[in-house]
Amino acid sequence: MTYDAGHYDVIVIGAGHAGVEAGLAAARRGAKTLMLTLNLDLVAFMPCNPSIGGPAKGIVVREVDALGGAMGKVIDKTHIQMRLLNTRKGPAVRALRAQADKPLYIKEMKRILENQENLTLRQGMVEKLLVEDNEIKGVVTETKAAYYAPTVIVTTGTFMRGRVLIGDLSYESGPNNQRSTVSLSEQLEELGINMVRFKTGTPMRVNSHTVDYSKTEIQPGEEEPRSFSYETTEFITDQIPCWLTYTNEATHKIIDDNLTLSAMYSGAVRGTGPRYCPSIEDKIVRFNDKPRHQIFLEPEGRDTEEVYVQGLSTSLPEYIQNEMMRTVPGLENAEIMRAGYAIEYDSIVPTQLWPTMETKQISGLFTAGQLNGTSGYEEAAGQGLMAGINAAAKALDLETLILDRSEGYIGVMIDDLVTKGTDEPYRLLTSRAEFRLMLRHDNADIRLLEKGYELGLIPEERYQCFLEKKQRIEEEKARLDKVILKETEEVQAVIEEAGGTRLKDAVRAIDLLKRPEMKYSHLERLTPSEVSLPEDVKEQVEIQVKYSGYIKKALEQIERMKKMESKKIPENIDYDDIHGLATEARDRLKEVRPLSVGQASRVSGVNPADVSILLVYIEQGKIARVSGE
Amino acid sequence: MTYDAGHYDVIVIGAGHAGVEAGLAAARRGAKTLMLTLNLDLVAFMPCNPSIGGPAKGIVVREVDALGGAMGKVIDKTHIQMRLLNTRKGPAVRALRAQADKPLYIKEMKRILENQENLTLRQGMVEKLLVEDNEIKGVVTETKAAYYAPTVIVTTGTFMRGRVLIGDLSYESGPNNQRSTVSLSEQLEELGINMVRFKTGTPMRVNSHTVDYSKTEIQPGEEEPRSFSYETTEFITDQIPCWLTYTNEATHKIIDDNLTLSAMYSGAVRGTGPRYCPSIEDKIVRFNDKPRHQIFLEPEGRDTEEVYVQGLSTSLPEYIQNEMMRTVPGLENAEIMRAGYAIEYDSIVPTQLWPTMETKQISGLFTAGQLNGTSGYEEAAGQGLMAGINAAAKALDLETLILDRSEGYIGVMIDDLVTKGTDEPYRLLTSRAEFRLMLRHDNADIRLLEKGYELGLIPEERYQCFLEKKQRIEEEKARLDKVILKETEEVQAVIEEAGGTRLKDAVRAIDLLKRPEMKYSHLERLTPSEVSLPEDVKEQVEIQVKYSGYIKKALEQIERMKKMESKKIPENIDYDDIHGLATEARDRLKEVRPLSVGQASRVSGVNPADVSILLVYIEQGKIARVSGE
Ligand SMILES: Cc1cc2nc3c(=O)[nH]c(=O)nc-3n(C[C@H](O)[C@H](O)[C@H](O)COP(=O)(O)OP(=O)(O)OC[C@H]3O[C@@H](n4cnc5c(N)ncnc54)[C@H](O)[C@@H]3O)c2cc1C
Numbered sequence A, B: 001m002t003y004d005a006g007h008y009d010v011i012v013i014g015a016g017h018a019g020v021e022a023g024l025a026a027a028r029r030g031a032k033t034l035m036l037t038l039n040l041d042l043v044a045f046m047p048c049n050p051s052i053g054g055p056a057k058g059i060v061v062r063e064v065d066a067l068g069g070a071m072g073k074v075i076d077k078t079h080i081q082m083r084l085l086n087t088r089k090g091p092a093v094r095a096l097r098a099q100a101d102k103p104l105y106i107k108e109m110k111r112i113l114e115n116q117e118n119l120t121l122r123q124g125m126v127e128k129l130l131v132e133d134n135e136i137k138g139v140v141t142e143t144k145a146a147y148y149a150p151t152v153i154v155t156t157g158t159f160m161r162g163r164v165l166i167g168d169l170s171y172e173s174g175p176n177n178q179r180s181t182v183s184l185s186e187q188l189e190e191l192g193i194n195m196v197r198f199k200t201g202t203p204m205r206v207n208s209h210t211v212d213y214s215k216t217e218i219q220p221g222e223e224e225p226r227s228f229s230y231e232t233t234e235f236i237t238d239q240i241p242c243w244l245t246y247t248n249e250a251t252h253k254i255i256d257d258n259l260t261l262s263a264m265y266s267g268a269v270r271g272t273g274p275r276y277c278p279s280i281e282d283k284i285v286r287f288n289d290k291p292r293h294q295i296f297l298e299p300e301g302r303d304t305e306e307v308y309v310q311g312l313s314t315s316l317p318e319y320i321q322n323e324m325m326r327t328v329p330g331l332e333n334a335e336i337m338r339a340g341y342a343i344e345y346d347s348i349v350p351t352q353l354w355p356t357m358e359t360k361q362i363s364g365l366f367t368a369g370q371l372n373g374t375s376g377y378e379e380a381a382g383q384g385l386m387a388g389i390n391a392a393a394k395a396l397d398l399e400t401l402i403l404d405r406s407e408g409y410i411g412v413m414i415d416d417l418v419t420k421g422t423d424e425p426y427r428l429l430t431s432r433a434e435f436r437l438m439l440r441h442d443n444a445d446i447r448l449l450e451k452g453y454e455l456g457l458i459p460e461e462r463y464q465c466f467l468e469k470k471q472r473i474e475e476e477k478a479r480l481d482k483v484i485l486k487e488t489e490e491v492q493a494v495i496e497e498a499g500g501t502r503l504k505d506a507v508r509a510i511d512l513l514k515r516p517e518m519k520y521s522h523l524e525r526l527t528p529s530e531v532s533l534p535e536d537v538k539e540q541v542e543i544q545v546k547y548s549g550y551i552k553k554a555l556e557q558i559e560r561m562k563k564m565e566s567k568k569i570p571e572n573i574d575y576d577d578i579h580g581l582a583t584e585a586r587d588r589l590k591e592v593r594p595l596s597v598g599q600a601s602r603v604s605g606v607n608p609a610d611v612s613i614l615l616v617y618i619e620q621g622k623i624a625r626v627s628g629e
């Protein structure tokens, strides 16, 4: 029936945002990698908002880049505008956000995939996983091609038993009228993997010519050249604006009056939707005292007139979509080019995964992206990257990579997913990261590039640049630590200009920089470095010096966490053997099978008392007894 | 159930090559036009070969351009190489052919649609036509939007009950894994429209990195800047080569041994395939003495590594596709990115159409493109354009346009379709045109631009340029007719250089140019024009003068044809009333309902004797009696 279509180290199912990073990372580690996708014309397709980045998410893109991923480079080449958000606030919440040119993004990502050594990109619908004795062996496509590999990464996004819903219309479909994937989902269930039903939605797109922008506020891009990738050297200078408008009472009334017609509210959708990308229906219901909601009008690209109506995600019937949209200033005569819709799909309960993204049930089977219950391109990319790294590790017997919660948002996300699970589409938020002061936009390379290099994901040349940067930072901090600034008139003048109070005594340059009002640029005037330093080095020096107090405290906390994290729980632990554990804790621990006491302490339902009992049990070496070793 | 989504003059279903020209033409004529398509990301998508033009087809593109269509302009902007074919042969068989950048073609065409006044482009699946008393009233989409219009053009290509076939795999699908259209096809049948089942196929695409080009022959583009459109002024200079290789006995043996596994040969496909774009299976069976077949390797675009394997169109199982492909020099290690497949679909028996492209059964319902039993992008574009022109005419009560067989390949094609029908996917060939000497690449504007202008499809400025060109041609011909060249040494030298025999007497310049060896460039040296003439004027002068004998004869034939064409057959003729008509002729005439005696004479099964009887009947004015007028 099937034919032998080839042997690989890693097979990636899907070429969405998770799939592409997975495939690229695996191939870069040297694994012979096959990537299968339904439609080669829609690689790395964005079915929803034309943008990448934003709070937390933007930092993930930087992390992906520091580990050799593609998302940052591609959006750097294909955006229509870019902004650094929260520049007035502290560095911990700064984040880059770019509006994407969707068709160009596809083209550029496809080009990268096609040119990646060790990677074979192919159109094909995977119908079945080959599994023997709970070990993955490969996949079979609908054309009966059997591809064999010791590791398979499933990144099928919202395609698993996808159903599109608009009002009372509902049909089996993947996003954007693509085919849905049914048999794979059924098979995962048969293999004992728990699935839940989630949903998400997207707003209408309108023709730009039919928008009256004079009734909206312009949102220009930033002049300052920015980039997600540390490697980007060419910057796009002709930025295209977005536009801001608002809903109003008339909009809300139409939605309210027609709530029962929305697929989401009529009971047609069983799945749970994303709390942080709510539909306009959700917003009206949940915040029914808010007089208006923001609507951003975002071009879908440079060479298209399609405009994405951010904020009006909906599954109302098309005619109500029309009506409510036309109450919004600027959209009175707007013509819909694509209607909004909701999609409902199967996703995997992510506590069934190890932190490597490998499923616990099936050895060698990895999953990543929206399939794991997340929402968002960046979340998908981050998971894909990690799954790619670790699948290659398993196939080639290389080092695995698990990031902890202090090392990156990627670490936070994966730890949240595999430890706590999620009962709604999971989105990254800065508030999820307890060490967010450490997980900054500006230091993703300092946090992760070394690891990327060790895993073979970062080219030598780039690594050398990075080492040089690090060295310069240290040297400059050391220099500022040595320089003593006297209370001369020149110094006092600069301080007063910055809005500070005059010095009483001489001071170390480094201590002056710690004052809130002082910037590195002030110091530079008073004690210029002998070598000319790049902007990113200056930025690092400023941030590291200014926040050294906070950072020190955070590092102590991280130290404590790492201690708990280093207390490994052997895989073969028998929770039933541990006396005194609360029943809920026992059940949850058996389900999640945390790898460390640290992870165990974050499992919901596990209390500090349970953690103590667990610690004692492990330290007494009872495991050895249990396992008979 | 449905909601009123708006009123239009013309609704176009589909945005393939037929749909886009239909929509643009209708909108340019001033009709408020709606265009609905399944996926806005795949507007004007090329599901098969990445090329436009070639013999006959290339001339259609010029004709489309002369009538204000978009295909020529878009391919001029988005090709990777262009060649004028048959430059050594006579002007009648010259034709332009371009390799297209597929993703760029989509982008450019979409941009044109989005910016066309009077045209609304929208994503949506049409589920039903609204028909009352055999008159079209509008359409309903699956989201229950009812759009109303007095004319609807259906251009759904290969989507009607589309089924994809690869070996014994078969599933309901449009091309490239898009959704197929079932309910529309069923409804057309219910409305009494006869449908037949046709099929077509496409070869695999391979990754360029896996091709060994050293074993193939390079096919460079031409240095000479060329364009399809008369309006193009910027030319692409960096052309990308294609590559030529061949099948061999090993290839043929694999195909032969596995014929029963091909969807086309196993009996799985019921439809009839295109004779002139045969699958490789067809070629092996039909030309089994040919030792090899050409295979062109054609890039699918500038920024992609996908390469189209022209010549290996197939519905063999994927593993046989692999095997046979790898016997071809250069493709020994090639990796398939997309497998070849066949698609089977419903198409309309085109004798059910008037030459305006309106269906006879349903007033206001037009059809165009592959749906009418043709094959090829250019054939689709030509029909779409005419349907758009005539649907707008009907809706707005403007002049209709029917091209006769002497005016253009478009006229030949539509006359063939509506008069003779087709029992296999119809493709344009130069041999189909009896006046092919008149239907040249070089004179499409002279043939058609005036008509385009009169219909409002050509902007004033362009029309003025055209008039100027025509005037210059006439003036230059008149000048050459007056100039007498004496048998001076200078003249003799030029003649001898051109390889001709010396003059005995003085001669008119125009008569010298008629000599086969003489070119306009020679005349130019002997008697330069006082004004500097553009190249296209010189070309026209040369061709018109050189072939004036043939042209005169052709014009006489055309005259005779036009006479027959001008003998109109009233719509209400009762063929049963005409004594002496052969039964077959009577049946076929009743089916086709030709508009003129000329057209009647081309209906298959109608003999000259039947034509005479018909002529007499009409000339005796019997119609009046029948209709009681
Ligand atoms: C309608 C809609 C609205 C959304 N709204 C939001 C939002 O508001 N905010 C937000 O953050 N995110 C939103 N998203 C989610 C966002 O698009 C995803 O998070 C992101 O695209 C997920 O990336 P992924 O790689 O996991 O999956 P996808 O990008 O969906 O990619 C899945 C890939 O798997 C392939 N595939 C599927 N089945 C098979 C098979 N059987 N064989 C081979 N290949 C297969 C597909 O071809 C595709 O390449 C929305 C998504 C949709 C569809």
Ligand SMILES: Cc1cc2nc3c(=O)[nH]c(=O)nc-3n(C[C@H](O)[C@H](O)[C@H](O)COP(=O)(O)OP(=O)(O)OC[C@H]3O[C@@H](n4cnc5c(N)ncnc54)[C@H](O)[C@@H]3O)c2cc1C
Pocket (backbone or CB within 6 Å): B013, B014, B015, B016, B017, B018, B019, B036, B037, B038, B039, B042, B043, B044, B045, B046, B047, B048, B049, B124, B125, B126, B127, B155, B156, B157, B158, B159, B175, B176, B180, B181, B184, B200, B201, B202, B277, B313, B341, B342, B343, B368, B369, B370, B371, B374, B375, B376, B377, B380
């Ligand atoms: C596999 C394959 C192989 C081919 N091989 C060849 C070849 O070798 N040589 C050759 O000359 N030609 C070939 N063709 C044919 C060529 O692609 C077509 O002739 C050409 O694309 C036809 O143009 P069209 O506009 O008629 O239809 P298409 O380009 O198919 O466009 C149809 C349009 O209708 C839309 N549509 C369909 N149903 C609906 C609906 N219900 N509501 C709204 N919109 C709808 C679609 O979205 C699409 O935009 C091949 C086609 C296929 C699919």
